[in-house]
Amino acid sequence: MKNMVKIGNIELGEFPLLLAPMEDVSDPPFRAVCKDNGADLMYTEFISAEGLIRDAAKSLQKLDIFPYERPIGIQIFGDKVDVMREAARIADEAGPELVDINYGCPVKNVACKGAGAGLLKDLEKMQKITEEIVKICKKPVTVKTRLGWDDSTINIMEAAQRLQDVGVQALTIHGRTRAQMYKGSANWELIAKVKEMPSINMPIFGNGDIDSPEKALEYRNRYGVDGIMIGRAAIGYPWIFNEIKHFFATGEHLPAPDMAARVAVCRKHLTRSVEWKGDVLGILEMRRHYSNYFKNVPDFKPYRTRLVQSENAAEILATLDEIADTFADVQWPA
Structure with a gap:
């Protein structure tokens, strides 16, 4: 029997399916219908650390969590150590099951200002921010990131080791570089290499291009990850989570929703x-x-x-x- 996947004391089943944090999409109403249809762990939209510490209304509203959503993680982004530490404290006190750090957002006004995927260009700073957040949070800290800034600077294996070393308890890897944005194919071979590192013992979740039960099963078996995070494929189609679970269990498709x-x-x-x-x-x-x-x-x-x-x-x-x-x-x- 396969081991239960755990983040801290949070039990997520043998192969959890995660709903990706998506700006302007994965708010509580959307999370409600995804939870109804089989999502095992969900995240808030990413929240600006600067916005949180300034009490910006939009950022504060994103802290809203409802009982039906649990377990859930609050995801924050930013580029300043002291600001991220304080934002993490606020997020931690809002009562999620975990606090997640976004080191993967590729959009220009985030990554090119040194936050999100921008921190893949400075792993020492990424490590320092993460270390401070782990120290201040009572809840488990997780990270979502990408393979690297571009094809010439792929550094996900070093990043994973540094993150685990300072106490990160799970890592989700989107199988693209920042330069790729959302184009081309996700490289799950590199996600698998992180999972196969002898020194890595935290759960590794793969993200990118999962849009069918067949692909979910193929990637689970081929790449050995601990779970899969699904983003765009769930928009307008929250049934995908239960469809994947049913296919894993039976090898058959659920009827498409009428x-x-x-x-x-x-x-x-x-x-x-x-x-x-x-x-x-x-x-x-x-x-x-x-x-x-x-x-x-x-x-x-x-x-x-x-x-x-x-x-x-x-x-x-x-x-x-x-x-x-x-x-x-x-x-x-x-």
Whole structure:
């Protein structure tokens, strides 16, 4: 029997599936529907350390955690040792199961200012920030990072060792460099090399390009990681977690969610969004999700237009009911 994967005292099962922290996506409403559909561990959107210590409203709101989400990690990013230490203290006291550090974000206004993946260019500073955070946090500290800054500076093996040496208890590796952004293929061979290092005993989670149960099983078996983190493939399709688990257990596919299931999840997502953010922002920020929930539905454009133009939650819910009736016979994959 395979050993239970643990981060500190947090038991995550034999092969956990993690929901990636995604800016403007993995908020509590989205996390709710992913948890319902099999995510084992989730993270907040990444939170600016500077924003946290300045009490910026947007950063503070991202600390919100609900009982149904647990276990959950709060993820922070920044480039200054003292600021990151204080932000980690605030995050730790907000009551997550763990505190995660983002050393992987590739976007220009983060990485090129020395935070996120920018710290892959300065492993000593990465180690120092991490060491200070581990000292101040009562909860386990984990890290998400990339392979290196670019193909000529791949340093993930050294980074992993340095991070473990200062007390990091799990590492998620996105199999791309910062220079790749989200293009090309993720290199899981290098993730496997970290996992195979004799000195590495913390859990290693792989991230990048997992978009089907078959690929999840193939990568689990081929690369020997302790779990998989899923990001973009879960947007509009939170069912992917349970589909992967079912495929692992049986070798068979669950039926694709029908229109009733899609509408039900979309309704819950919208309802949670309005409850958490209020009518105006809850409705506005939900608009980015409709095309993903109803991808490949024929002749759907008029309904999508109604969904994104409506400013009234009851009206949107009525439209969703109409969609469930009108497209009840649509089959996926379409």
